[in-house]
Amino acid sequence: LCPGVRKYGPRCDLSVYSGLSSRQGGHQTRGFVMSCNDDHVWSEAPGATSDRGCISNPDAICLNSQESSYTMEKSDERTEVVLLATGSFNPITVQHLRLFELARDHLHSTGNYKVVKGIISPVSDGYKKKGLVEGPHRLSMVQLATQTSDWIKVDPWECLKKDWTETVAVLRHHQQQLVGMNNGGNLDKKSGCRKGNKRKRDNCQDVPDHNCSESRAVPQVKLLCGADMLESLGTPNLWKPEHIVEIVSSFGLVCITRIGSDAQKFIYESDVLWKYRHNIHLVQEWITNDISSTKVRRALRRGMSVRYLLPDLVLDYIKNHDLYSEESEEKNSGLILEPLVRNTKDLQ
Numbered sequence: 001l002c003p004g005v006r007k008y009g010p011r012c013d014l015s016v017y018s019g020l021s022s023r024q025g026g027h028q029t030r031g032f033v034m035s036c037n038d039d040h041v042w043s044e045a046p047g048a049t050s051d052r053g054c055i056s057n058p059d060a061i062c063l064n065s066q067e068s069s070y071t072m073e074k075s076d077e078r079t080e081v082v083l084l085a086t087g088s089f090n091p092i093t094v095q096h097l098r099l100f101e102l103a104r105d106h107l108h109s110t111g112n113y114k115v116v117k118g119i120i121s122p123v124s125d126g127y128k129k130k131g132l133v134e135g136p137h138r139l140s141m142v143q144l145a146t147q148t149s150d151w152i153k154v155d156p157w158e159c160l161k162k163d164w165t166e167t168v169a170v171l172r173h174h175q176q177q178l179v180g181m182n183n184g185g186n187l188d189k190k191s192g193c194r195k196g197n198k199r200k201r202d203n204c205q206d207v208p209d210h211n212c213s214e215s216r217a218v219p220q221v222k223l224l225c226g227a228d229m230l231e232s233l234g235t236p237n238l239w240k241p242e243h244i245v246e247i248v249s250s251f252g253l254v255c256i257t258r259i260g261s262d263a264q265k266f267i268y269e270s271d272v273l274w275k276y277r278h279n280i281h282l283v284q285e286w287i288t289n290d291i292s293s294t295k296v297r298r299a300l301r302r303g304m305s306v307r308y309l310l311p312d313l314v315l316d317y318i319k320n321h322d323l324y325s326e327e328s329e330e331k332n333s334g335l336i337l338e339p340l341v342r343n344t345k346d347l348q
């Protein structure tokens, strides 16, 4: 177990998270596994992951229903996708889980994609957002919330770091994990391409292009977010312009509509988002609701019920640990959000 990871919470069942299953079709390949033991101690350990078949890489353009059913028959040609949602998850709500279901339905309906996994990556405490409770608590709540899903998993890599990690680095990490699993871990750290193959490596760019031939056989990681997070790309000094370009050009976005945000207008008004709009999937949530972690915390502070806004197990965890109070809401009060601090420093 990872030394120095603090122990939180009550005992829970042993859970192990890995990118893909340990053996498939008799191929044994390498990867890594994150695990939470029965004392809620999170750790990273060598493990085993699967080999993948070859796939094509169509663009993110929706097909009409006739084309769509045709493509569905050729399911082996669909691009495999891993959906990655970053955020505070303070605490996780049922709407966070719904984002994944909505995104998967949408991508499948295009006929071009097959979603193979969903990853929830809670942000590190180093993000310094007001009211952010400790990472291990947020991880444990996500783990409890995803227990009933066979495809959505929590990943602690980002959360357990002391310092905040830029979202593009989280995307790169998960993409490289998949590339590493696919070629037995023999990849160049920076490009995400196989080492020892100079010609092919030289063809890959510094900004990893996941359409390059070396990474064709691995699933594509796409960022899953709500429309408010998409709109945050326009907040001065919050995101580096080159990171926005990399996210929308190399990875791609799946964005779910949210009350109070107009994602379509935001994309139209941004030259860079407009340029890469083919790689941005906007998904309409028709069953609208305005569940947010902020509102849940507010209700909890006031002793009001939040039942059915969160999975029961998460609610029990919050109660057992007395997580959200007037005091916890004052955490990081007066501090500036880490991305703003970092990006402002970089400008000086």
Ligand SMILES: Nc1ncnc2c1ncn2[C@@H]1O[C@H](COP(=O)(O)OP(=O)(O)OP(=O)(O)O)[C@@H](O)[C@H]1O
Binding pocket: 085, 086, 087, 088, 089, 090, 095, 096, 099, 224, 225, 226, 227, 228, 229, 230, 256, 257, 258, 259, 289, 290, 291, 292, 293, 294, 295
């Ligand atoms: N009701 C919702 N509809 C659409 N997207 C949502 C919704 N709630 C959360 N999200 C998305 O989930 C991701 C993680 O969100 P986050 O942890 O910040 O929760 P939140 O409810 O937005 O929190 P807060 O209330 O602090 O803003 C973000 O991409 C956010 O846009």
Ligand SMILES: NC(=O)c1ccc[n+]([C@@H]2O[C@H](COP(=O)(O)O)[C@@H](O)[C@H]2O)c1
Binding pocket: 086, 087, 088, 089, 122, 123, 127, 129, 165, 166, 167, 168, 229, 238, 239, 240, 243, 339
């Ligand atoms: N420059 C960046 O990469 C950047 C800036 C702001 C927020 N983020 C991420 O977006 C998410 C926002 O979460 P919240 O909506 O809870 O603040 C977090 O995962 C955070 O790390 C990334």
